[in-house]
Amino acid sequence: MDEDDDCPELVPIAGNPLSPGEQIPVTIITGYLGAGKTTLLNYILTEQHNKRIAVILNEFGEGSALEKSLAVSQAGELYEEWLELRNGCLCCSVKDNGLKAIENLMQKKGKFDYILLETTGLADPGAVASMFWVDAELGSDIYLDGNCFYFVLNHLTEEKPEGLVNEAARQIALADLTIINKTDLVNGEELNHLRDTVRSINGLVKILECQKSRVDLSQVLDLHSFDNKDGVNLAEKLQLVKTTTRPHLDKSILTVTFEVAGSLSEDVLNVFIQDLLWEKAFKNQAGLPMKVIRLKGIVSIAGKANQVMLQGVHELYELDETPQVWGKEPRVNRLVFIGRNLDREILQEQFISTVLKVGDRN
Amino acid sequence: MAAIETRECETEGCSSEAKLQCPTCIKLGIQGSYFCSQECFKGSWATHKQMHKKAKEDKNQDEAKNCVENDTNTDPWPGYRYTGKLRPHYPLTPMRHVPGNIERPDYADHPLGMSESEQSLKGTSQIKILSAEDIEGMTVVCKLAREVLDIAALMVKPGMTTEEIDYTVHLACTARNCYPSPLNYYNFPKSCCTSVNEVICHGIPDRRPLVDGDILNVDITVYHNGFHGDLNETFFVGEADEGAKKLVQTTFECLMQAIDSVKPGIRYRELGNIIQKHAQANGFSVVRSYCGHGIHKLFHTAPNVPHYAKNKAVGVIKPGHVFTIEPMICEGAWQDETWPDGWTAVTRDGKRSAQFEHTLLVTETGCDILTRRLDDHGRPHFLNQI
Numbered sequence: 001m002d003e004d005d006d007c008p009e010l011v012p013i014a015g016n017p018l019s020p021g022e023q024i025p026v027t028i029i030t031g032y033l034g035a036g037k038t039t040l041l042n043y044i045l046t047e048q049h050n051k052r053i054a055v056i057l058n059e060f061g062e063g064s065a066l067e068k069s070l071a072v073s074q075a076g077e078l079y080e081e082w083l084e085l086r087n088g089c090l091c092c093s094v095k096d097n098g099l100k101a102i103e104n105l106m107q108k109k110g111k112f113d114y115i116l117l118e119t120t121g122l123a124d125p126g127a128v129a130s131m132f133w134v135d136a137e138l139g140s141d142i143y144l145d146g147n148c149f150y151f152v153l154n155h156l157t158e159e160k161p162e163g164l165v166n167e168a169a170r171q172i173a174l175a176d177l178t179i180i181n182k183t184d185l186v187n188g189e190e191l192n193h194l195r196d197t198v199r200s201i202n203g204l205v206k207i208l209e210c211q212k213s214r215v216d217l218s219q220v221l222d223l224h225s226f227d228n229k230d231g232v233n234l235a236e237k238l239q240l241v242k243t244t245t246r247p248h249l250d251k252s253i254l255t256v257t258f259e260v261a262g263s264l265s266e267d268v269l270n271v272f273i274q275d276l277l278w279e280k281a282f283k284n285q286a287g288l289p290m291k292v293i294r295l296k297g298i299v300s301i302a303g304k305a306n307q308v309m310l311q312g313v314h315e316l317y318e319l320d321e322t323p324q325v326w327g328k329e330p331r332v333n334r335l336v337f338i339g340r341n342l343d344r345e346i347l348q349e350q351f352i353s354t355v356l357k358v359g360d361r362n
Numbered sequence: 363m364a365a366i367e368t369r370e371c372e373t374e375g376c377s378s379e380a381k382l383q384c385p386t387c388i389k390l391g392i393q394g395s396y397f398c399s400q401e402c403f404k405g406s407w408a409t410h411k412q413m414h415k416k417a418k419e420d421k422n423q424d425e426a427k428n429c430v431e432n433d434t435n436t437d438p439w440p441g442y443r444y445t446g447k448l449r450p451h452y453p454l455t456p457m458r459h460v461p462g463n464i465e466r467p468d469y470a471d472h473p474l475g476m477s478e479s480e481q482s483l484k485g486t487s488q489i490k491i492l493s494a495e496d497i498e499g500m501t502v503v504c505k506l507a508r509e510v511l512d513i514a515a516l517m518v519k520p521g522m523t524t525e526e527i528d529y530t531v532h533l534a535c536t537a538r539n540c541y542p543s544p545l546n547y548y549n550f551p552k553s554c555c556t557s558v559n560e561v562i563c564h565g566i567p568d569r570r571p572l573v574d575g576d577i578l579n580v581d582i583t584v585y586h587n588g589f590h591g592d593l594n595e596t597f598f599v600g601e602a603d604e605g606a607k608k609l610v611q612t613t614f615e616c617l618m619q620a621i622d623s624v625k626p627g628i629r630y631r632e633l634g635n636i637i638q639k640h641a642q643a644n645g646f647s648v649v650r651s652y653c654g655h656g657i658h659k660l661f662h663t664a665p666n667v668p669h670y671a672k673n674k675a676v677g678v679i680k681p682g683h684v685f686t687i688e689p690m691i692c693e694g695a696w697q698d699e700t701w702p703d704g705w706t707a708v709t710r711d712g713k714r715s716a717q718f719e720h721t722l723l724v725t726e727t728g729c730d731i732l733t734r735r736l737d738d739h740g741r742p743h744f745l746n747q748i
Contacts, residue, residue: 007403007404007407007411008384008385008386009385009400010382010383010384010385010397010399010400010403011382011383011385011388127485130485135650135668135670135672135673135674270629274629274678278487278676278677278678279678315487315676316674316676317674318674
């Protein structure tokens with residue numbers, strides 16, 4: 001019984017949810033085989049830094065395994081942990097099994113500073129994101145920091161069956177950050193064209209380029225894409241986004257943006273968003289329903305002094321007050337939609353006629 | 363509504379805020395033991411470790427007689443720190459058999475109890491609109507589920523074990539040509555869920571006799587002719603104290619207020635606002651980890667119906683939708699944890715939790731409570747016990 005005389009390491013008090021400042025960010029990384037994703041993650045794991053980073057490799061979100069391995073990096077040392085995915089009641093449980101498993105592991109072994117989740121290339125980042133984009137009310141120790149899509153030039157330009165090209169476009173649409181690897185193999189003109197293509201799909205995404213998977217970690221972490229900490233940056237970014245102008249390519253994903261001055265009624269705004277995202281009630285000129293994949297904006301709610309951030313992924317959306325207060329300038333609502341069959345005029349018209357009408361007084 | 367209290371470091375003379383805990387104390391079940399830092403802890407280690415020594419001695423004394431009394435084991439997971447007074451009473455009787463002529467759901471014969479039909483729809487938020495035929499099937503199965511619950515209610519009294527109630531439920535199901543839906547659902551070992559006091563939901567019926575003053579929830583789901591029907595009620599065992607009465611009454615009201623608001627056009631996310639408002643007004647909290655769900659040919663499917671306020675649930679209520687509302691309301695804080703059996707959900711602070719559930723069919727003007735009680739003016743059983 002000698003070991004009982006050794007003073008053990010204290011652990012954080014169980015059951016205390018972390019305050020927002022202490023929550024752990026999760027970044028989801030998707031990408032195809034051959035893009036260099038695994039090289040990137042290994043680089044992050046072995047590189048010397050002061051953070052305790054956990055990388056969950058591959059196949060995350062596939063339900064049947066009972067255990068998943070997790071590589072943890074601390075001060076450049078690599079070791080392995082195991083996530084127990086209890087098969088208990090998947091039914092009416094609000095938190096995904098994977099999310100609970102990570103939380104349990106952190107309770108037993110202490111907190112990470114960062115979690116990177118690698119998925120297989122064709123996993124739906126929207127579905128994985130929704131696992132981690134939980135209601136603030138649930139008091140999770142984890143928050144979703146952003147989606148990162150990792151690819152090389154070929155993936156977008158090569159003659160591939162239409163399905164695969166669409167897939168890359170969809171991944172870009174849902175990404176908050178894209179990393180283009182192997183840019184040393186690409187000439188200047190091709191690179192520009194590639195950047196333009198990415199921009200036309202997703203007007204908001206941050207684009208990073210690298211060679212041999214070497215990226216500056218500070219550019220990848222702390223994206224804050226899903227919380228309101230980035231309020232000021234978001235407002236600035238939104239102003240810079242342009243609606244995609246391209247000859248009619250019906251099935252492609254585009255970015256549409258508009259701004260409307262005035263204040264809105266929160267209830268009517270909710271109905272508008274729900275009609276758009278859930279009911280798919282708006283159609284473009286060809287009669288095809290508009291399908292929004294990603295939605296971001298800053299809106300002015302009548303009676304609220306603070307700017308309100310709007311965030312949506314597929315059908316999940318949230319309105320969240322930011323710390324930024326509206327100044328003396330007239331209040332302007334800025335919205336960015338990324339998706340298919342979007343028609344800017346129709347959307348803006350609908351928005352103005354339904355939402356703005358009711359809350360017209362500033 | 364319990365806020366998170368700031369705790370003070372245990373070291374004599376130190377009053378800094380404590381955010382860390384001694385892991386050995388956790389293992390030994392010693393409450394408290396909060397410290398502000400590792401250094402401070404080391405400083406008082408010499409005295410602190412005496413607490414471990416004493417706890418181990420006490421435990422050794424108890425171990426011999428406590429755990430296995432009358433062949434009942436109440437400590438199947440040594441080292442697990444229970445949040446309240448309730449203990450499992452093992453071993454469980456072997457898994458019960460359902461006669462071969464009764465139609466079985468897909469998971470009944472899966473080795474891990476997985477439902478392929480549910481898995482194939484995982485993640486979708488499309489809500490089924492039931493046909494007239496489906497509605498007929500749901501009406502029948504919900505009525506049968508209600509009959510089974512009413513029978514279980516008769517069994518609730520001090521001294522009765524939850525396993526005995528489960529056996530009765532099992533027989534009542536098979537007598538009505540129903541498969542008891544919980545049986546083997548993701549390997550759940552019994553035919554209904556029995557949740558006592560601090561158990562929030564998914565309690566496993568075992569050898570424990572009910573004690574005067576307990577509150578007990580019995581959750582029944584039955585499968586008949588391809589459809590599932592789901593309901594639950596909380597009952598008093600013997601005499602209830604005032605706190606129990608208030609908790610159970612408020613929980614029932616939360617459910618009924620939510621049901622009253624159900625009509626086409628209302629968003630599913632709104633139901634949580636109604637429930638939490640009423641719970642909070644009475645000083646109670648709402649469990650967040652478990653929610654209501656769509657139910658028809660699948661046991662659990664879209665929509666997801668959280669019971670707490672400000673949730674992101676997707677969907678608008680429409681005629682032909684069928685789903686459950688099943689709020690779990692707590693005396694203390696809402697945080698839950700799960701026993702090592704992988705099922706039993708308990709409150710982290712060990713205080714009591716109550717629940718009520720109905721399966722609802724949305725109509726053009728509102729909703730039908732498919733699992734409503736048909737006799738005794740439709741009153742829940744606990745009102746007869748007050």
